[in-house]
Amino acid sequence: MAEISQGGGGGHKKGGKVRSKKTSTRIDMTPMVDLAFLLLTFFILTTTLSKPQTMEITMPEKPKPGDEPPEVNEKKVLTLVLDENDKVCWYVGIKDPEVKRVDFSKDGIRKVLIQKNSEIRDMIVLIKSLDVAKFKNFVDILDEMTICNIKRYAVVDATPVDKELVKEATL
C-alpha cells in the first residue's frame, strides 16, 4: 500500500505536474507485417481462382407409350458412338455404314464434325455411348457440339447393332 501512495499520489503532493512522456509514438510493426504476409500467403495458396462452370443440357421428354418416333432421312444422320480408351466411332446413315474410329483431339472428331456439318444440310447427330465410355467423354462430345456449332443433336441409347459396328471400326 505504501508503494502505491508513493508512486501515484507522491508526485501530486509535491505539487509538480505529471508530465506525459514525450517519447516517439513509433511501434515496432515487424510482427504485424509478418503476420500479414503469413495470412496473405495462406489465402493466396488456398484460393481457387477457377470456379467450376456448368453446362446446360436439355434432354427431350420421354416418349409416351404409343408415340411414334420421328422419322428422319438416314442420309442426314451422323451417329457417334463413344468407345473405350477415349475413342469415338462415327458413321453416316444406317445401312451398312462405314465405321471410322477417331479420338477426341482437334484433328480427330472435330475435323469430322466440321466436315460433315458443311457437307450435310440439316445434319442430325446422334450421340450414343457404350457402357465402357467415361463421363469425361460424354462431356467432351457435348462440348464439341458447342464448338462446332451443331444445333441438332440427341443423346440416345446404344443398340446392339452399334456395339457390333464399333468392333469393325477402322482408323
Added chain:
Amino acid sequence: MAKVKMHRGTPSIDMTPMVDLAFLLVTFFMLTATATPDEPVQPAIPSSVSEIPIPERDMIIISISKDNKVFFTVDGQFTRAAMLQKMAGIYNLSFTPEEEHDFAVMTSFGVPVGSLQQFLSMDREERKKLEQPGIPVDSLHNELADWVLQARLSNPKVRIAIKGDGDATYPVVKKVINTLMDRKVNRFNLITGDEKFPTEMKLDKKPS
C-alpha cells in the same frame, strides 16, 4: 573521374507502400475466400468451353465419384430439414430433432435411406472415415428419385446439377439422367471446369 562514394550506414527503405499493399491483398483474399465444405467425394470434374457460372444457391448437386457411387446434396438448412421429414414419412422412419439438425448442417451424403439414422448417429470424424456406399439408383430401388422429388417439393426454386468425375463410367451417368428424366426434369446442368474456346473456331459465330 571522381570516385563515387559509397554511402555507408544502415540502408533503410520505406516499407509502408509494401505493407499497405500486403494488407490490401490480405483483405481481398479473405473476403473472396469461401470455405469449401468437406465433402465425402471430390470428383475430378471434366472441362468444357461452357462459361455459365453455377448459381450459388438453390442447387441440388448430384455427385458421381470415380468408383461410380452417387452422392446427393441440396443447400439450405430448412430445405434439408423439410426434405428429411418428408423422406422419413415415405420410408416409415423417424428422426430425432438432433438427427434432423445434424442432417441439416451436413454436406453431401451417399448412404441408403435405411442406414441414414446410423450414419447420423456417428460423429463427424467417424463419418469422414466411413466409406459411403452411395445412394441406390437402380430402376427397382431408386432412392435418388425420391430425394430429388422431396428436395424439389421442399424448395421449388431448386435446380439440378450433376457433378461427375471424369472417370465415372457412362452407365451410372445414364442411370442418374434417366432418373431425372423419369421425374420430368429435362433440363439440368453438368458441372465442368473451364477450358478455352479453341481460337481457330472463334471465326464461326460463337454460340451464346
